[in-house]
Amino acid sequence: MSSPSGRLTKSLEDYLEAIAVLHERDGKATVTTLSEAAGVKKPSVDWAVRKLSDAGLVTHERYGDIHLTDEGAHLADEVCRRHKALLSFLTGILMVDTETAEVDACRMEHALSRESMHRLESYISFVMKCYPGRSDWEDIFNRYLQYGVDQRGILPDLDSGASPDGEGRE
Amino acid sequence: MSSPSGRLTKSLEDYLEAIAVLHERDGKATVTTLSEAAGVKKPSVDWAVRKLSDAGLVTHERYGDIHLTDEGAHLADEVCRRHKALLSFLTGILMVDTETAEVDACRMEHALSRESMHRLESYISFVMKCYPGRSDWEDIFNRYLQYGVDQRGILPDLDSGASPDGEGRE
DNA sequence: TACGGTTGTTAGAGCAATCTAACACCTTGT
DNA sequence: ACAAGGTGTTAGATTGCTCTAACAACCGTA
Incomplete structure (x- = not known):
């Protein structure tokens, strides 16, 4: 089981x-x-x-x-809802590419408890609403992926070499 | 496999x-x-x-x-790193209670691709740094869980009845 | 040193999920 | 109407992981 x-x-x-x-x-x-x-x-x-x-x-x-x-x-509807939520988290928030996200969502939909799933759904809609423009959000996180961010705030120091994620956006 | x-x-x-x-x-x-x-x-x-x-x-x-x-x-270190990251995402960002998070983390560590895992780790440190106070963040999301948030910004309208998640914070 | 209890191992069964090989059934074109 | 090709089913093997029951080794205590 x-x-x-x-x-x-x-x-x-x-x-x-x-x-x-x-x-x-x-x-x-x-x-x-x-x-x-x-x-x-x-x-x-x-x-x-x-x-x-x-x-x-x-x-x-x-x-x-x-x-x-x-x-x-x-x-089946239940499962599909989970799947869609996970997909939108992976692609929309973590900025994972679509194919990988599809595979991962398929696996994750069996891993999350009802409670965590619920929270995740709330979190997604929360983030969506906090960054209604979406493009802002994408920019901010992508810049973070590429250049890192200093302790003081959201905007990265573009000259700092420290990169938390080598790949950037595919 | x-x-x-x-x-x-x-x-x-x-x-x-x-x-x-x-x-x-x-x-x-x-x-x-x-x-x-x-x-x-x-x-x-x-x-x-x-x-x-x-x-x-x-x-x-x-x-x-x-x-x-x-x-x-x-x-084993690899696996533990994944586990810890997932745990901190579940408890620190989704505000899931510790026991549930522990169980879910155990299952999720097998579901995420290397790429998604990497992104998630970056995302966690990103959020941590964007909300260095932590308590701010907790408050904001918890208020969202309880009361919802309107389209205009982060701060929820405390009088609105719409609740996206009935449970609130345990 | 022998005994009893804990710890570790072996043998063998069972279930979930998959496969291959072979067979049964259906449909369609001539 | 019947052969051909696709579609569906059955039988049986295989793999991963778990279990129970029974057995073997180890160790502290008397």
């Missing part, structure tokens, strides 16, 4: 999310598309679908499409 | 970290203390130690204590 949401393992939560995303994208999910989306072979999908079906989150009759039950859709 | 650090599985990374913590705490690690620290039975520890030993990260002769090799110690 198990992610902080309790109920499902990380793996099954990922399958559920992928099913929701596929439904969003092309109105249905099949074993093949799901297998491609999840990067696993079909028998693995079959196994997962059976599990999700046993848990009452998905319906699937032999050779048919895969559909979310109300409960499954609800749970 | 595998955490973003590559090399080890999440589980083995956790064991390695626990060994380092035990060495820190009481100068050595044994199967029993490790088993208690990790919350697993002794045969599981034995299995893990064998794996870590095979990987050259730990030395362990029959019925003896468990010691980190140089390589193991180095890797």
